[in-house]
Amino acid sequence: MELFELVTAQTVPDAVKAQAKSSTAQNGADVRFIAGGTNLIDYMKLNVERPRQLIDINGLPLDKIEKTADGGLKVGALARNADVAHDPTVKSQYAVLSQALLAGASPQLRNMATTGGNLLQKTRCVYYRDTAASCNKREPDSGCSAIGGYNRMLAILGTSDHCIASNPSDQNVALVALDATVHIEGPKGQRTVSIAEFYLVPGSTPQRETVLEPGDLVTHLTLPKLPAGTQSVYLKLRDRASYEFALASAAIVMKQDAGGKIDFIRVAMGGVGTKPWRSPEAERALLGKVPTPSNFRAAAESALHGAKPQSQNAFKVELAKRCLVHAMGQASQNA
Ligand code: SF4
Numbered sequence: 001m002e003l004f005e006l007v008t009a010q011t012v013p014d015a016v017k018a019q020a021k022s023s024t025a026q027n028g029a030d031v032r033f034i035a036g037g038t039n040l041i042d043y044m045k046l047n048v049e050r051p052r053q054l055i056d057i058n059g060l061p062l063d064k065i066e067k068t069a070d071g072g073l074k075v076g077a078l079a080r081n082a083d084v085a086h087d088p089t090v091k092s093q094y095a096v097l098s099q100a101l102l103a104g105a106s107p108q109l110r111n112m113a114t115t116g117g118n119l120l121q122k123t124r125c126v127y128y129r130d131t132a133a134s135c136n137k138r139e140p141d142s143g144c145s146a147i148g149g150y151n152r153m154l155a156i157l158g159t160s161d162h163c164i165a166s167n168p169s170d171q172n173v174a175l176v177a178l179d180a181t182v183h184i185e186g187p188k189g190q191r192t193v194s195i196a197e198f199y200l201v202p203g204s205t206p207q208r209e210t211v212l213e214p215g216d217l218v219t220h221l222t223l224p225k226l227p228a229g230t231q232s233v234y235l236k237l238r239d240r241a242s243y244e245f246a247l248a249s250a251a252i253v254m255k256q257d258a259g260g261k262i263d264f265i266r267v268a269m270g271g272v273g274t275k276p277w278r279s280p281e282a283e284r285a286l287l288g289k290v291p292t293p294s295n296f297r298a299a300a301e302s303a304l305h306g307a308k309p310q311s312q313n314a315f316k317v318e319l320a321k322r323c324l325v326h327a328m329g330q331a332s333q334n335a
Contacts, residue, residue: 004052009055009059012060015217016215019055032049034055034056038117040054048128064079065083078115080113080115084097085110094232097175099174099234100234116218118169119198121169125166127150144163146310148311155273156307156308158202158274163206164310169270170270172270173251173269174251175276177232177251177278178226179266181195181224185217193211197211200275231332233250237319248270248323250267250320252265254331262290262291282324284302285302296324
C-alpha cells in the first residue's frame with residue numbers, strides 16, 4: 001500500500017469540492033471518498049487503487065432511512081448495509097432489498113459497508129485484482145486476461161471485446177428491480193439518475209462503470225412506493241452457502257390482479273451481467289399472464305436470449321434461467 005493523505009469532510013459541499021480535484025471519478029482516481037472502506041482498502045492493499053488522498057465522509061449526515069412524503073423510502077448513502085437489511089419498512093415493503101443484503105458478505109462486513117459504497121462495489125475478476133495481469137478496466141488498453149482465461153465467475157450479458165467482468169453486488173440487483181433513483185451532489189449542483197441509467201456497460205471503456213463525474217457524491221437513494229399487494233423475492237445461487245458471490249441471482253417484484261394475472265412485474269439478475277441486469281424481455285413475457293411454470297420458463301428463456309458465454313461459464317445460461325423460474329415461483333406463492 002502506498003502512502004496517502006487522509007482528510008475529513010465536514011459538509012457535503014466540502015467533500016464535493018475536494019474530490020472534484022481528482023483526475024477521474026472512478027477507477028484510478030487519485031482522490032477518493034471513503035466510508036466503510038470494505039472494498040477500497042482491499043484494493044489499496046493490492047495496489048490496484050493508489051489514491052494520494054482519501055476523503056473520510058463518515059461524519060456527513062447521510063445515514064438516515066426515512067419514509068418519503070409520497071409513500072416511498074429514502075436511504076442515505078451512509079446507511080450501513082446491516083441497518084438497511086433490518087429496517088422494518090425495508091423488511092415489510094421492500095423485502096427483496098433486505099434479502100439481497102443479507103445474502104451478501106458477512107455480518108461484520110454488513111455492519112461496516114454502506115449503501116453508497118455497495119452501489120460502487122468493484123468486480124471480483126481475479127485479473128482486476130492482480131497488477132501483474134493485463135486488465136482494460138484497471139489499466140485502459142492493456143488487454144483483457146479473462147477472455148480465454150479464468151472466466152467461470154464472469155458475465156454472459158452486456159460483455160464486450162474489452163471486458164467481461166460481472167458486477168458482484170447483490171444489493172444493486174434488488175435496487176434495479178425496485179427501480180431506485182440515485183441522488184447525486186456534484187460541482188454543478190444536485191441531480192438524480194434512474195438506477196437503470198446509472199450503470200454503464202463496458203464497451204470500449206470498461207474503466208468507466210457509472211455516470212459519475214469527478215466531484216460527484218451519491219447522497220441517497222429513493223425507492224418508489226410499490227402497488228398494494230406487491231411481493232418481492234431475491235434468490236442467490238453460489239458455490240457455497242455464505243460469504244460468496246453469486247453465480248446467478250434473481251430479484252423479482254410481482255403483483256397479481258384479482259383474477260390471478262400478473263399486472264405488475266420487474267425482473268433483474270445478478271452474477272450474469274456486466275451491470276445489475278434488468279430484463280424488460282422477461283417482464284413483457286409475464287405481464288398479463290397467469291403465474292405458471294411454463295410462463296416463468298418462457299420469460300426466463302427471453303431474459304437469457306442474448307447471452308454470450310465465455311470458455312468456462314456456459315453453465316450460467318441454464319443456471320440463470322432456473323434461478324429466475326424458482327424466484328418467480330416464490331414471488332407468486334407469496335402473493
Ligand atoms: Fe479486466 Fe474486465 Fe478483463 Fe477482468 S474482464 S481482466 S476486469 S478487462
